[in-house]
Amino acid sequence: MLTERKAYFALTVMAFLAVVQNCWYWSQLPPKVATHFNLEGEADSWMSKGSATIMMIALQIGLPLFLIGITALTSRLPTSLINLPNREYWLHPSRCKQSLAYVRTVISWLAVAVAIHVMAINHLSFLANRDDTKLNTAGVMISMIFVFAAVIGLIGNLLWHFRLPQNADVVKPSKRK
Numbered sequence: 001m002l003t004e005r006k007a008y009f010a011l012t013v014m015a016f017l018a019v020v021q022n023c024w025y026w027s028q029l030p031p032k033v034a035t036h037f038n039l040e041g042e043a044d045s046w047m048s049k050g051s052a053t054i055m056m057i058a059l060q061i062g063l064p065l066f067l068i069g070i071t072a073l074t075s076r077l078p079t080s081l082i083n084l085p086n087r088e089y090w091l092h093p094s095r096c097k098q099s100l101a102y103v104r105t106v107i108s109w110l111a112v113a114v115a116i117h118v119m120a121i122n123h124l125s126f127l128a129n130r131d132d133t134k135l136n137t138a139g140v141m142i143s144m145i146f147v148f149a150a151v152i153g154l155i156g157n158l159l160w161h162f163r164l165p166q167n168a169d170v171v172k173p174s175k176r177k
Contacts, residue, residue, distance in 0.1 A: 002105065002109055003105060004101070004104055004105040004108050007105065007108035007109050007111065007112050008068075008108065010112045010115075011064050011068070011108070011111055011112055011115060014060070014064070014112065014115040014116065014119065015060070015061050015064075015115075017119065018056075018057055018060035018061055018115075018119060018122075019057065021060075021119060021122065021123065021126075022053050022056060022057050022060075022122075025126040025130065026049070026053060028126070028130045029049045029052075029053075029126065029129050029130060030049070030129060030130075030132070031048065031049055032046045032047075032048065032049070033046060033047055033048070033049050033052035033053075033129050034046050034125070034128060034129055034135075035047045035052050035055065035125070037125075037128070037134070037135040037137075039137070040134065040137070041128070041134035041135035041136065041137045042134055042135075043128070043135075056122045056125070059118050059122070060115065060118045060119055060122060063111075063114050063115070063118055064111035064112070064114055064115040065111075067107055067108075067110055067111035067114065068107075068108060068111055070107060071103070071104040071107045071108060074100045074103055074104060075097075075100055079091045079096065082100075082103075084099065084103070084158075084162050085158075085159055085162040085163065085164075086162055086163065086164040086168075089164055089165075089168050090162050099162070102161060103158070106154050106157060106158055109150075109154060110150065110151065110154050113146070113147050113150035113151070113154075114147065116146070116147075117143050117144070117146060117147040120139070120143040120146075121140060121143055124136050124139045124140060124143075
């Protein structure tokens with residue numbers, strides 16, 4: 001079963017691997033690093049090696065942490081600001097805590113998918129810079145398809161989980177301030 005705790009463990013491993021990945025490629029990179037590529041995989045924007053490496057680590061660790069930060073807000077927001085299918089039922093005080101915990105778990109796994117995607121894109125970027133070649137656009141597409149499939153799967157999971165049970169009494173949720 002996918003749990004929030006397992007997602008946090010996976011994110012910790014991914015953050016460690018992000019640092020290892022950047023340290024590994026550091027000595028292999030040229031002083032000027034391509035940081036953006038056009039649709040044909042040709043570099044069209046550059047940064048210094050140091051700035052590029054800091055930016056890549058920041059993205060690899062920062063984007064997933066941003067998503068985790070959003071999950072921390074769910075228990076502090078008024079329920080009127082939380083959009084779920086069948087929200088009156090699922091955000092009822094008797095189910096609200098468990099419902100929000102489930103949302104946090106799903107978003108945590110989204111953060112894992114994003115971390116994997118950014119690590120893959122950075123790897124491809126490092127290879128293009130190290131070998132002075134075009135970016136592997138097929139690899140980028142595979143990574144994008146992976147993260148897109150993860151998003152679709154997680155949305156489907158949320159929709160399935162928050163469907164209205166048969167014979168459910170729907171009541172209005174309490175308004176948290």
